[in-house]
Each structure stands twice: as C-alpha cells, then as structure tokens.
Amino acid sequence: MHVAVCVKMVPAPGQWSRIVFRDDGSLQREGIELIINPVDRNALEEALKIRQARGGTVAVFSMGPPSCLEHLREALAMGADRAFLLSDRNFAGADTLATSRALAAGIKKEMPGFDLVLCGSASIDSGTAQVGPQLAAYLGAAHLTEAFSISVGEQNCFQVRTAGSHGYFVTDLRKPAVISVTKQLNKPRIPTLFDIMASCNKEIIILSSAELSLPKSESGLEGSPTKVRELFFSPARRLARILEGSMEDRVEELLRQPGVAGVLK
Amino acid sequence: MDFQPTVQQDLLRKAVRQFAEDEIAPLVNEMEINDDTPLDLVGKMGDQGFLGVAIPAEYGGTGMGHLARMIMIEEVGRISAGIAMALQVMQMGAGMVVDLGSAAQKAKYSPLLAQGKILVAPAITESSGGSDLEGLSTRAVDEGEYYSLTGRKVFITNSHISELAVIIAKNEGGAKRDFSAFLIENGTEGFRRGRMERKIGFHGCITGELIMENCRIPKENLFGDKGRGLAIALRGINDYGRMGMAGIALGLMQASLEASVKFARERILYGKPISNLAPIQFKIAEIYADLEASRFLAYNAAWLIDQKKKSDTQVSSAKFFSTEAALQCTRKAMDIYGAYGCMKDYPLERYCRDAQLLVPADGTNDIMRIIAGRNLAVKK
Numbered sequence: 001m002h003v004a005v006c007v008k009m010v011p012a013p014g015q016w017s018r019i020v021f022r023d024d025g026s027l028q029r030e031g032i033e034l035i036i037n038p039v040d041r042n043a044l045e046e047a048l049k050i051r052q053a054r055g056g057t058v059a060v061f062s063m064g065p066p067s068c069l070e071h072l073r074e075a076l077a078m079g080a081d082r083a084f085l086l087s088d089r090n091f092a093g094a095d096t097l098a099t100s101r102a103l104a105a106g107i108k109k110e111m112p113g114f115d116l117v118l119c120g121s122a123s124i125d126s127g128t129a130q131v132g133p134q135l136a137a138y139l140g141a142a143h144l145t146e147a148f149s150i151s152v153g154e155q156n157c158f159q160v161r162t163a164g165s166h167g168y169f170v171t172d173l174r175k176p177a178v179i180s181v182t183k184q185l186n187k188p189r190i191p192t193l194f195d196i197m198a199s200c201n202k203e204i205i206i207l208s209s210a211e212l213s214l215p216k217s218e219s220g221l222e223g224s225p226t227k228v229r230e231l232f233f234s235p236a237r238r239l240a241r242i243l244e245g246s247m248e249d250r251v252e253e254l255l256r257q258p259g260v261a262g263v264l265k
Numbered sequence: 266m267d268f269q270p271t272v273q274q275d276l277l278r279k280a281v282r283q284f285a286e287d288e289i290a291p292l293v294n295e296m297e298i299n300d301d302t303p304l305d306l307v308g309k310m311g312d313q314g315f316l317g318v319a320i321p322a323e324y325g326g327t328g329m330g331h332l333a334r335m336i337m338i339e340e341v342g343r344i345s346a347g348i349a350m351a352l353q354v355m356q357m358g359a360g361m362v363v364d365l366g367s368a369a370q371k372a373k374y375s376p377l378l379a380q381g382k383i384l385v386a387p388a389i390t391e392s393s394g395g396s397d398l399e400g401l402s403t404r405a406v407d408e409g410e411y412y413s414l415t416g417r418k419v420f421i422t423n424s425h426i427s428e429l430a431v432i433i434a435k436n437e438g439g440a441k442r443d444f445s446a447f448l449i450e451n452g453t454e455g456f457r458r459g460r461m462e463r464k465i466g467f468h469g470c471i472t473g474e475l476i477m478e479n480c481r482i483p484k485e486n487l488f489g490d491k492g493r494g495l496a497i498a499l500r501g502i503n504d505y506g507r508m509g510m511a512g513i514a515l516g517l518m519q520a521s522l523e524a525s526v527k528f529a530r531e532r533i534l535y536g537k538p539i540s541n542l543a544p545i546q547f548k549i550a551e552i553y554a555d556l557e558a559s560r561f562l563a564y565n566a567a568w569l570i571d572q573k574k575k576s577d578t579q580v581s582s583a584k585f586f587s588t589e590a591a592l593q594c595t596r597k598a599m600d601i602y603g604a605y606g607c608m609k610d611y612p613l614e615r616y617c618r619d620a621q622l623l624v625p626a627d628g629t630n631d632i633m634r635i636i637a638g639r640n641l642a643v644k645k
Contacts, residue, residue, distance in 0.1 A: 070275060077276050190283050193314030193327040196276045 001056035001152065003047040004107045006119040006135065007040040007075060009068045013124070021231045027125070029065070036071050039120030041078070041188035043181050046150055047118050048079045048189070054152055056115075057081045061106050063091055063099055069204055077191035077199035084110055090209040093221030096130040102219060103131070104138030105212040110205070115156060117178040121146055132180035141176040148184040274333055277318075281337050284313060285344040293345050296469030297615065302351050302426055303469070311381020316355050319505075324363050324371060325379035331504065335512045335567040339560075342516020343523075346619035347469030349516055350626075353509030354422040358385030361431055361501045362448075365489045370448060374429065385448075386427035387506075388418040388475050389498045396632045398433075398444070398495050403477065405434035405445055411484060412447060414477040417459065424473035425458050427451070431501075432477065433494045444494030448486045455480030466618035503577055504570050506627035507584040511563040514591035514623055517616050518556040521598035524613065525549050528602055539601075548601055552594040559587035578640040585633035588623035595620045 011019055012033045020028040047058045060075045062068055063086040072083040086102050094102065107114060117139065122129035129145065136143030148168070149161035158173045163182070173179070191199070209219045216222055241257075243250040270278070292303055310316065318334045320326025334356060342349035359378035362385060363371060377383045393400045403416025414434050421430075428451045436443045449456050459474025489497045526549060529540035539545045562583040569576035595616040599606035606613040624630050 070272065073272055074276060074279065077280070190287070190313065191276065191280045192312065193277065193280075193318060193329060196273055196280060197322075197327050197329070199276070200272060 001050055001054040001116065001156070002111055002114050003050055003056065003058050004111050004114050004117045005040070005044045005047045005058060005060050005075075005080065006103055006117065006131065007044065007060055007062045007071075008037045008120070008123050008131075009034040009062065009064050009071050010037045010123050010125040011035075029067075034067065034071060036074060037120050037123045037125075039122070039124075039181065039183050041120075042183055042185045043118035043120050044075055044078055044080060045186045045188040046181060047116075049186065050116070050150075050152060051079075057111075059084065059111050061103055061110075062086065063094070063102055066206075069206075072204050073199055074191070076202045076204070077196045078189060079191075079195060080202075082110075082202065083204045085204060085206050086212070087206050088208040088210075088219070090214070090216050090219040090222075093224065094219065095224035095226035096126075096128050097134055097225060098219055098223040100131050100134035100138055101223065102209070102212065102214060104135055105214055106207055107139065109207070109212060115175040115177075116158065117141065117176070119178070119180055121180040121182050129180070132178060136178035139176065139178060141178045142173045143178045143180075144171060144173060145180040147179050147181045150179060150181070150185070270336075273329060274336055277329065277333055278336050278340060280313070281315070281340040282343075284309075285341050289341065289344045289348055292469070293612075296345070296347060300463070300468045300471075302348075302423070302471050304426065306348070307351075307355075307381055307384070307426070310352060314379075315352060316359055316381040317379030319356060319360050320363050320375065320379045325376035326359075326363075330567075331508060331570040332564060332567040335508060335515075335563055338509055338512025339515040339519065342513040343520045344516075345469055346513050346517055346616075346622075347467040349513045350467045350509070350622075351423055351470040353505065353512065354387065355381065355384050357501055357505035357509065358387050358423075358427070358429070358431065360505050361385070361387060361497070364504075365446075365497050365500065366448075367485075367488075369485065370488070383429060384423055384427040385429035385431060386421055386423045386475070387431045387498075387501055388421045388424075389433045389502070390418060390420045392417065392419050396628055398498060399441060401433060401435060401444070403432065403434040404437050405447065405482075406437040408481075412482040412487070414447060414449075414455075414480045414482055416477050418475040419459075420462065420472055421475050422470060422472055424475050425461060425471050430456075430475055431488055431497075432475070433498045435494075436492065439492070442495055443492050444498075445491050446488035446494045446497045447482050448488045449477070449480065449482060450486075453480060453482070464622065466615070466620075466622045502627050503580050507580050507633070508563070508567055508570070510623050510627050511559070511566070511580075511583045511587040514587035514620070515556065515560055515563060517591045517620050517623075518552065518559065518587075518594045520612070521594045521616055522549070522552045522556055524611075524616075525552060525598045525601045528605075545601055548597045552597055555590035555594050559583070559590045563587055578637045581628075581633040581636040584628070585630035585637075588620070589630060591620040591623060592617075 012035045015032045022028055051058050058080045060080045060083040076083055084106055086106050119132050144160050144162055146162045147160045151159045153159045156175045158177055160171050162169050243253050314327055317326025318329050319331050321328040338349050338353050363375050391401050406413045430449045432447045436445055455478045457476050459476045461473040529545050530538050532539045566576055566579035566583040569579055599613040602613050605611055
C-alpha cells in the first residue's frame with residue numbers, strides 16, 4: 001500500500017497576533033514560527049498505521065519555502081519514508097487551486113502508483129477545506145471529506161466513516177482514493193529519540209515547477225484564479241442578556257433564544 | 266561561534282515538549298497531592314528513549330549527548346520539576362553504569378537501563394550530608410568471597426522505585442579517602458528501603474532511605490576499581506547531577522517567563538493590561554535575562570562534557586547561577602501575579618517551592634562557589 005500524505009506549514013497559534021497580510025492578501029510568513037497543520041499530523045498517523053498493517057511506503061508532500069524543510073524532517077521522524085518539498089519562487093502566492101495542481105503533479109511524478117492520498121480536512125490558518133477535493137479532481141481519484149475512521153477492506157477497498165448531521169455515513173472507496181481526515185481519526189504519535197536519529201538518514205527532495213513541468217502561468221499567483229479583495233478580523237462579541245418575568249416565562253424564552261440566535265437548529 | 270542547535274536537538278526539543286504537555290501536565294495536580302512517581306509515565310519515557318539520551322547506541326541509547334539531555338530536562342522541568350528530577354537521576358544512574366561499570370555490568374544492565382526497564386539509584390548522601398564525602402560512614406568489609414556493607418543512605422532520589430543502587434562506602438581499614446562503589450540489586454539480603462521523605466516541592470519524585478545491614482555483595486558487583494569510590498561519585502554528580510539541577514532551573518524559569526507574559530497581557534488594571542506598566546516590564550525583562558544567561562552557562566557546560574573536556578568550573582558555576590536565578594525568577598513571576606500567585610489554583614507557588622529544592626541538591630551552592638573559586642583563584 002503506497003500512501004501519500006499532504007501537509008501544510010501554518011503559523012503557530014501563539015504567533016497569530018504577529019501575522020501581517022501583504023497588499024495582495026497573502027501572508028507575511030517571515031519571522032513567524034511555523035508548525036505542521038495539526039490535523040495533517042492525523043493524516044500522517046493514519047498513513048503510518050496503514051503501512052504497519054499492510055506494508056508499503058509513506059511519502060509526505062508539502063509546498064512552501066525552504067524553511068519548511070525542518071518541519072518535513074519532523075514528519076520523517078514520525079515515521080514517513082520519504083519527503084518532498086515543492087519549493088520554487090514560481091509557486092509563491094498560490095491559491096488552493098494552484099496548490100492542488102502542484103501537489104497533484106508532485107504525487108504523479110514521485111508516487112505514480114499511489115493507492116491513497118491523505119490530507120487534513122482544513123488548515124488552521126485559511127481553513128478553506130478545498131485542497132483535498134481539488135487534489136482528487138487533478139488525480140482522477142475517488143474522494144471523501146471529514147473522515148473520522150478509515151479501514152482497509154478486501155480488494156484494497158477503503159471503508160470510510162464520515163460525519164453527517166444526525167449520524168455518520170459508511171462508504172466504500174475503491175483505490176486510488178483521496179481522503180480528507182478529521183482530528184477524531186486518531187492520536188498522532190510523538191517521535192521517539194530513536195525515530196529522530198533515524199530521520200536524519202532519510203532524504204528530503206526539493207521539487208521545482210520546472211521539474212514538475214508546470215509553466216509559470218499555472219503556478220503560484222499567476223495560476224491562481226482567487227483574488228483576495230479584503231482581509232479583516234471578524235468581530236466576535238459576547239452576547240449577554242438578562243431574562244425577566246416569571247420563571248415559566250424565562251424558561252420559555254431561554255428555550256426560544258438559542259434558536260433565535262442561530263445556535264441551535 | 267555557532268549558537269544554532271542541530272536538527273536532532275530541535276526535533277528532540279519539540280518531541281519532549283509535546284510529550285511533557287500531553288503526558289506529564291495532566292498528572293501534575295495528582296502528583297502534588299499523592300507525591301508519587303507514576304510508573305506508567307516512567308515506562309512511557311523509557312519507550313520514548315528519554316533515559317538513554319546520553320547513552321551510546323551500542324549500549325541501547327541514542328548517544329545524543331549531554332547537551333541534548335540538558336534540553337530534555339529543561340522541557341520536562343517546564344511542566345514538572347518533580348518528574349524532571351526523577352528523570353535526571355534515572356539518567357544519572359544509567360549513565361554511571363555505562364560510563365564506569367565493568368564490561369559484564371554494562372552488558373547485563375545497560376540495554377535495560379537505557380529503555381527504562383530497570384532503574385538505578387545513585388546513593389551517596391548520608392545523614393552527615395552529601396558535600397563532605399570523606400565523612401561518609403557506610404562501611405564495606407572485604408570478607409574474601411564477598412563484601413559486607415553496613416550503613417544508611419538518606420535523601421536518595423528514586424529510592425523506592427529503583428531495582429538497583431550504586432552505593433559509595435568506605436573500605437574498612439583503608440586510608441581516609443579509600444572508598445569504593447558497589448552495585449546492589451533490590452532483594453539482596455541485608456538491603457532494604459527505609460522511610461520516604463516529605464518534601465516542600467519536587468512532588469512526583471520519591472526521595473527516601475536505603476539501608477544496608479551486613480548486606481552481602483558479590484565480588485563482581487564492585488563498581489569501578491576498588492578505592493575509586495569518591496572519583497566515581499564526583500564524576501556522576503558533576504556530569505549528570507549538577508547539570509540536571511541546572512536543566513530543571515531553566516525549565517522553571519521558562520515556565521515563569523511564559524506564565525508572567527500571559528498573565529501580564531490578560532490582567533487589566535486602570536483599564537489597560539498590566540503588561541503596559543514599566544515595573545511589570547522590568548520584572549519580565551529580568552526573568553528573560555536571567556534565563557538566557559543561565560541557558561548559555563548551562564549549555565556551554567553540557568557541551569564541554571560532550572567534548573570530554575574538563576568542565577567542573579563551568580558545571581559548578583552553571584549550577585549555582587542558574588538555580589539561584591530560578592529562585593529569583595519564580596519569586597518575580599509570583600509577584601507579577603499578585604495575590605493570584607499565592608493561590609494553589611495557579612502554578613506559581615509550586616515553581617517557588619520547587620526552585621528552593623535546587624539549591625542544596627547535588628552539592629550546595631556554597632560548595633559550587635568553592636569549586637569554581639578554587640579552580641580560578643588558587644595557584645597550582
């Protein structure tokens with residue numbers, strides 16, 4: 001079983017107050033501590049479990065500046081066999097579509113016989129949840145989002161459980177497949193010291209847009225149809241209201257309020 | 266001069282920090298109440314390779330070295346000084362067996378020690394104190410086929426959870442400085458555990474007595490050469506014990522700094538966060554400066570040990586400077602919290618209690634000054 005895992009480097013939550021947006025709407029990442037997007041670690045953990053049960057290889061793919069190399073080393077310490085960083089000035093400013101296109105090109109080139117691609121359901125910085133579905137389209141693979149359980153069934157079919165509004169769905173996916181996962185899927189492992197030492201003998205390969213045969217017009221800002229018009233912090237206010245009247249009236253009003261506020265449907 | 270940590274050291278810091286936050290932090294409140302070392306946690310630390318950080322790969326460790334160990338103790342100490350203390354002494358015992366044991370002792374115990382499957386407690390201190398090593402009264406009598414040990418060791422870290430002990434004892438009839446070291450397995454006739462101490466801090470780390478009454482030690486359990494007991498004790502204390510104290514001090518200062526900044530940004534006085542007030546900024550700046558100065562002293566001393574260079578002046582200086590800095594920094598952090606700092610709901614009072622324990626352990630700070638001062642001042 002050959003599994004590719006896509007990971008994104010995102011600003012550490014403690015650093016969010018230091019994030020600066022450029023005029024083009026992209027993030028100024030220099031000087032900001034990055035981490036592996038937390039739910040992407042769940043994707044990697046699941047890939048490692050599948051390899052442990054079924055054999056095969058696990059390769060990690062990411063796109064970003066060279067500073068992402070140290071985080072890919074962390075993925076190797078968790079147990080991935082290989083890591084690929086798509087790093088090139090042409091990739092800068094990519095939206096989700098250009099990112100998916102580049103990641104798909106990387107997977108096709110370096111892991112053409114893949115059985116499964118796993119990625120986190122959304123990143124904690126932009127949170128679009130678009131890369132998984134777009135990646136599946138570029139790879140021509142079946143796809144599910146919001147998976148909280150994956151098991152490898154007969155004939156290399158994946159049985160996937162995904163959350164629904166009043167329960168969950170159980171779906172069989174034939175390989176090759178792309179699955180976006182949630183935090184409920186597993187608990188990511190912490191690398192042991194032995195894993196850390198072993199990771200230093202593993203290779204991280206940097207791939208350029210030329211090596212992936214991606215012209216500039218299909219990469220980065222130029223290849224991105226998304227144009228950011230404005231970025232702003234959505235104001236969040238606490239709503240405090242003291243209910244008055246008899247106990248019955250107050251209870252009735254209380255039961256009505258969550259629906260009015262849109263908290264409960 | 267390259268201040269950049271290696272890739273391995275960076276990954277180690279991240280992994281240990283995550284482990285400490287995920288696995289140790291949830292146990293801290295319980296340890297404060299029952300003052301017990303969670304053995305499940307010890308097993309997990311063994312599985313992660315924590316006990317073998319400074320043990321070479323051929324003996325079951327990773328050989329990452331003493332600087333890596335310092336970073337590890339700092340990260341564990343940031344969450345729990347008690348567990349950091351227990352861990353650093355486990356590493357000290359394992360390290361002493363690998364560094365100083367016979368080939369047979371290394372082969373028998375090292376892989377198990379490196380994985381935390383068994384623990385060894387170095388036992389040097391007696392009721393007369395730990396600094397005056399020549400005043401130790403535990404006696405070893407050579408009975409021909411075995412050694413007979415009699416004496417009482419006190420303030421021994423991990424005394425009641427270790428399967429092995431390294432005992433320093435005076436050779437009966439020998440000269441003033443004629444001491445030897447012995448390995449004793451738990452269950453040996455005449456060897457037992459005594460009382461457990463109740464300390465003001467380091468909760469989660471067991472400290473107690475080990476008692477020998479005509480305890481028969483097989484000849485092959487002599488640890489190192491006969492008559493080298495004091496040298497063995499000092500090597501373990503210098504390379505592991507004192508460095509461990511400095512590492513815990515760094516962890517307590519880092520925790521104090523983070524707690525102070527967080528509280529100062531959230532606490533509103535006169536309509537503004539107190540982080541805007543100069544006296545609060547002064548305290549935070551002083552904590553930071555003390556932490557960084559201590560860190561450079563401690564890292565340099567650990568690096569010297571890794572390079573197998575003479576390090577007692579640097580180790581002693583790092584020990585007294587960083588532990589006294591930790592006392593001051595934890596107190597300043599408590600001051601920033603005001604009355605909240607005196608409440609058990611916040612960790613500040615725990616940091617202060619833990620910092621005080623760093624001062625006498627592994628050689629008092631006055632002894633540290635004597636070592637460094639004598640090395641620097643006395644003409645040789």
